[in-house]
Structure formats: C-alpha cells, structure tokens
Amino acid sequence: MKVYAINGSPRKNKNTATLLQKALDGVKEAAKDKEVETEIINLYDLNYTGCKSCFACKRLGSKSYGKCAIKDDIYEVLEKVSQADGLIFGSPIYFSNITGQLLTFLERLLFPYLVYDKNYSTIPPKKMPTAFIYTMNVSENLMEQVGYPEAFNKIEYTIERTFAKPLVMYSNDTYQFDDYSKYESSAFSEEAKAAHRKIQFTLDCQKAFELGANLIK
Numbered sequence: 299m300k301v302y303a304i305n306g307s308p309r310k311n312k313n314t315a316t317l318l319q320k321a322l323d324g325v326k327e328a329a330k331d332k333e334v335e336t337e338i339i340n341l342y343d344l345n346y347t348g349c350k351s352c353f354a355c356k357r358l359g360s361k362s363y364g365k366c367a368i369k370d371d372i373y374e375v376l377e378k379v380s381q382a383d384g385l386i387f388g389s390p391i392y393f394s395n396i397t398g399q400l401l402t403f404l405e406r407l408l409f410p411y412l413v414y415d416k417n418y419s420t421i422p423p424k425k426m427p428t429a430f431i432y433t434m435n436v437s438e439n440l441m442e443q444v445g446y447p448e449a450f451n452k453i454e455y456t457i458e459r460t461f462a463k464p465l466v467m468y469s470n471d472t473y474q475f476d477d478y479s480k481y482e483s484s485a486f487s488e489e490a491k492a493a494h495r496k497i498q499f500t501l502d503c504q505k506a507f508e509l510g511a512n513l514i515k
C-alpha cells in the first residue's frame with residue numbers, strides 16, 4: 299500500500315509539512331498490519347509548469363490519451379501517484395487560495411483524466427481516497443466569514459469527480475515566523491499566536507493523524 303502526501307508549501311518543516319507528516323503517521327498506524335509505504339512529495343523541489351493546453355491527453359488514438367505528455371519533473375510523479383492507495387494534499391493559503399505550485403500540479407494531475415464527452419466523465423487509472431489539509435493565518439471565524447471553505451470546494455469537487463471526495467481539515471491562525479521580534483508583525487499578537495500554537499496546533503496535529511487513519515479505513 300502506498301500513500302503520498304503532496305506538500306504545496308515551500309517550507310519543509312513548518313505548519314503544512316508537519317500536519318502532512320502527522321497524517322502519514324496516522325496512515326501507518328491504521329495500516330500497521332499491512333505493508334505500507336508513505337512519502338511526502340515537496341512540490342517546491344521540482345521543476346515543472348502547469349498544463350500547456352497541448353491537448354495530447356485528449357487526442358484520439360494518441361499514446362498520451364488520458365495522460366499528461368509534458369516531460370518535466372512532474373511526469374514521473376504523476377506516474378507514481380496514479381497508482382497510489384491514498385493521496386493527501388496540503389497547502390498554505392496564499393491570497394485566499396491554495397499555492398500556485400499546488401494548483402499547477404493539480405492541473406497536470408486532474409486535467410488528463412477529464413474526458414470531453416457529453417458527461418465530462420473521468421478516467422483515472424485508479425480511484426483512491428483523498429484528503430486536503432489547508433493551513434492559514436486567519437482564524438476559523440474569519441475563514442468562515444470570508445467564505446474560504448466555499449472557495450476551496452471548487453478544487454475539492456474536481457478531486458472528488460476524479461478520485462473520491464476529499465476528507466478536509468483546516469488549521470487556522472498558524473505561527474508564521476520562528477522569532478516574531480525579528481519581523482514586522484504588528485498585525486498579530488505574538489503571545490496569542492504562541493498560545494494558539496501550543497494548544498490548538500497540538501490538537502490540529504492529532505486531527506491530522508486521525509484524518510490519515512480515516513483515509514485508509
């Protein structure tokens with residue numbers, strides 16, 4: 299069994315990556331009687347572009363039908379994740395959206411599996427359970443007020459149509475700097491952020507662990 303976490307954050311040991319690792323720990327725990335392989339794929343380590351609209355994936359009779367034909371660093375990743383038993387996407391929120399790097403990856407992953415037939419059917423080689431972990435500066439209340447969950451629904455819906463409805467979790471009010479005193483950050487209370495990290499982020503780690511365990515149940 300193989301489960302991959304796709305890290306859409308440039309940071310490899312901060313909020314998003316930490317929660318993705320917890321989720322993979324949850325997968326391992328829930329599948330401890332099985333052979334399970336987990337891996338975090340750090341998108342910012344890879345050189346790739348978004349979909350180039352070449353439509354090789356839609357060309358009838360082409361060997362690329364239903365596959366992305368662009369040969370860059372993502373090509374092998376797409377091969378690998380297409381055979382996964384679970385996929386967990388993680389992203390910080392940048393300007394009210396997932397990061398460009400993750401969105402670009404999702405174009406390459408999802409578009410080839412979308413068929414331009416009357417039903418817009420989907421043809422992934424394998425259906426697998428999925429999850430999405432979002433981390434962001436705003437509080438849970440503000441997130442609801444500004445409609446982030448509804449906005450994120452759009453990409454979740456495409457993932458659902460392709461693989462399966464993602465399990466979703468949000469981590470709010472994240473701690474952004476190692477040392478707040480070194481940065482202009484008067485918009486925030488460092489004290490409140492630190493307290494939130496200590497209590498709520500610890501709970502979020504547990505939630506991510508459970509999300510991972512539930513993913514493969």
Ligand SMILES: Cc1cc2nc3c(=O)[nH]c(=O)nc-3n(C[C@H](O)[C@H](O)[C@H](O)COP(=O)(O)O)c2cc1C
Nearest residue numbers: 307312313314390391392393394433434435436472
């Ligand atoms: C370029 C940039 C844009 C951001 N935009 C938002 C935003 O629109 N809303 C928000 O809640 N947080 C925003 N943030 C904060 C990050 O989403 C948040 O700190 C996140 O948890 C960072 O994840 P990481 O620690 O895994 O890198 C932004 C951060 C950066 C660097």
